[in-house]
Amino acid sequence: MSAFNHITHYAALGENKLVGSRCSACGKTFYPARPMCPACYGSALEAVEFSGKGKLAAYSVIYIAPTAMIQAGFDRKNPYCAAVVELEEGPRICAQLVGVDVKQPESIRIGQPVQATFLQRGEGESARTFLAFQP
Amino acid sequence: MTIRKLSRGVALVGAGMSKFGAFPGQSSRDLFVEAFQEMLASVEKGFDPKEIEALFIGNFSSDLFENQGHTAPIMADWVGLTPRPATRIEDACASGGAALRQGVLAIASGLYDIVLVGGIEKMTDLPIERVTDTLATAADALYEVPAGFTFPGLYAAMATAYMAEYGAAPDVFLKVGYKNHENGALNPKAQFGQRIADIMEARKKSAAKKGLPIPEWADEMAFLNDERANPTIAWPLRLYDCSPVSDGAAAVLLVSEDLARRFTDTPLYVIGSGQASDGAIHDRPTLTSLPSAKKAAEMAYQMAGVKPADIDVVEVHDCFTIAEIIATEDLGFFEPGQGWRAVAEGKTARGGERPINTSGGLKSKGHPVGASGVGQVIEIWKQLRGEAGERQLPGNPRLGLTHNVGGTGQTCVVHIFERR
Numbered sequence: 001m002s003a004f005n006h007i008t009h010y011a012a013l014g015e016n017k018l019v020g021s022r023c024s025a026c027g028k029t030f031y032p033a034r035p036m037c038p039a040c041y042g043s044a045l046e047a048v049e050f051s052g053k054g055k056l057a058a059y060s061v062i063y064i065a066p067t068a069m070i071q072a073g074f075d076r077k078n079p080y081c082a083a084v085v086e087l088e089e090g091p092r093i094c095a096q097l098v099g100v101d102v103k104q105p106e107s108i109r110i111g112q113p114v115q116a117t118f119l120q121r122g123e124g125e126s127a128r129t130f131l132a133f134q135p
Numbered sequence: 136m137t138i139r140k141l142s143r144g145v146a147l148v149g150a151g152m153s154k155f156g157a158f159p160g161q162s163s164r165d166l167f168v169e170a171f172q173e174m175l176a177s178v179e180k181g182f183d184p185k186e187i188e189a190l191f192i193g194n195f196s197s198d199l200f201e202n203q204g205h206t207a208p209i210m211a212d213w214v215g216l217t218p219r220p221a222t223r224i225e226d227a228c229a230s231g232g233a234a235l236r237q238g239v240l241a242i243a244s245g246l247y248d249i250v251l252v253g254g255i256e257k258m259t260d261l262p263i264e265r266v267t268d269t270l271a272t273a274a275d276a277l278y279e280v281p282a283g284f285t286f287p288g289l290y291a292a293m294a295t296a297y298m299a300e301y302g303a304a305p306d307v308f309l310k311v312g313y314k315n316h317e318n319g320a321l322n323p324k325a326q327f328g329q330r331i332a333d334i335m336e337a338r339k340k341s342a343a344k345k346g347l348p349i350p351e352w353a354d355e356m357a358f359l360n361d362e363r364a365n366p367t368i369a370w371p372l373r374l375y376d377c378s379p380v381s382d383g384a385a386a387v388l389l390v391s392e393d394l395a396r397r398f399t400d401t402p403l404y405v406i407g408s409g410q411a412s413d414g415a416i417h418d419r420p421t422l423t424s425l426p427s428a429k430k431a432a433e434m435a436y437q438m439a440g441v442k443p444a445d446i447d448v449v450e451v452h453d454c455f456t457i458a459e460i461i462a463t464e465d466l467g468f469f470e471p472g473q474g475w476r477a478v479a480e481g482k483t484a485r486g487g488e489r490p491i492n493t494s495g496g497l498k499s500k501g502h503p504v505g506a507s508g509v510g511q512v513i514e515i516w517k518q519l520r521g522e523a524g525e526r527q528l529p530g531n532p533r534l535g536l537t538h539n540v541g542g543t544g545q546t547c548v549v550h551i552f553e554r555r
């Protein structure tokens with residue numbers, strides 16, 4: 001069994017890399033990486049680094065934040081954008097979208113090209129690197 | 136595709152619900168007792184509750200909402216049904232619909248003749264941030280939640296995809312909420328038994344009483360577009376696009392078809408049942424439709440041998456206004472991209488050609504998540520039996536459909552009921 005899971009996912013993000021997996025049998029790629037191919041049940045998967053380039057598929061500017069985002073400094077007065085991004089290699093991923101005008105949500109355009117960036121959040125044991133995108 | 140049928144028929148012969156709302160000091164078992172008593176009273180020919188052989192209870196997260204796991208045996212005990220088997224079914228907000236399906240399958244299997252299906256949730260004891268966090272556990276904790284997504288946020292993202300693909304504007308979402316409040320005002324069990332116009336009037340009176348400037352709005356849409364009256368939760372969705380945080384319970388009695396008329400002269404038959412699963416939002420081929428809903432609907436329609444156009448009464452899972460629009464497309468009532476136009480043209484209003492959510496929907500009736508899927512069945516029960524009072528649909532409706540979604544569509548359960 002390949003050792004792909006959320007630990008390896010976040011470890012790769014810690015090195016500012018998007019590491020997914022590719023099924024050796026059918027060629028399907030996954031991001032986040034999967035340990036088994038759910039399409040053909042192949043269990044030989046290899047690591048594949050994604051470019052971090054993609055386009056915006058969907059988004060929302062969130063005013064009522066969950067606890068983790070409140071701790072990161074967001075609230076009604078300081079909303080943030082969460083997005084679904086389609087990576088150029090095909091898979092989509094959920095991530096925060098930064099560098100956009102959250103006060104003008106209509107100005108954010110679905111289909112616009114975006115590029116991965118990496119955010120440090122949390123302290124001590126819970127500190128880790130989160131994936132984000134920017135125009 | 137093989138058309139799957141139940142190996143024997145199942146009928147609905149009793150239905151009851153607690154009032155939905157915020158009830159400090161009442162736990163989910165109190166609300167379940169209230170629903171159970173109303174269910175008993177609804178069985179016209181009467182029966183001995185001890186004849187019930189098993190319980191299936193839909194509940195999302197009593198663990199986090201009430202610090203109480205293992206809730207099904209407690210419900211059995213509180214309604215005097217131990218030592219019968221009692222099982223909790225959890226599929227997030229589709230827990231109630233999934234419990235109903237398990238009850239149907241248990242009778243169809245031949246193992247039981249009489250089954251109680253319940254749904255419960257007690258949400259209002261927690262502060263709002265912890266409610267948000269608890270609901271977020273229905274999303275993917277590893278890959279959706281760390282992006283900052285909340286449930287309103289995930290549906291809002293679907294709304295932006297829908298707007299971009301089909302040209303809808305946020306105004307039309309607000310019209311779904313307006314319509315559901317119009318319906319809920321006629322439902323005595325609804326959490327918000329008020330039309331938007333009533334809410335505006337109450338706001339004015341409250342301001343006058345406090346000596347504050349009295350707000351003025353040209354009409355209901357002006358109120359709904361006022362950021363102070365209707366703040367943004369997750370753009371483009373505002374407060375009145377979101378179902379509320381609720382407490383509530385519902386209970387229905389299922390029996391094998393051959394026993395139905397021993398309980399009532401007007402049973403409803405469960406003629407279609409479908410359920411499907413799906414991955415996280417980013418792993419789907421579309422963001423403007425729920426593949427699980429399409430699949431569950433296809434299964435239910437095929438089992439029932441009916442088409443969308445045959446259905447008379449529809450309760451869909453409007454946890455957010457955009458969800459209702461997408462549901463009406465996934466269920467085949469409107470073509471993809473036409474659901475928002477149908478709302479704009481009033482087609483989904485109670486007097487329209489395709490009424491949706493005559494109960495007020497989750498938006499107005501309330502959304503105690505594990506109870507909602509069973510609560511939907513209560514409306515079908517009333518409408519098909521001509522017992523819906525002021526909100527009764529004309530034309531002697533005969534076929535009803537429920538559509539109950541868990542998460543953002545990781546689960547969907549669809550049922551079709553018939554009065555013969």
Ligand SMILES: [Zn+2]
Nearest residue numbers: 023026037040
């Ligand atoms: Zn494969």
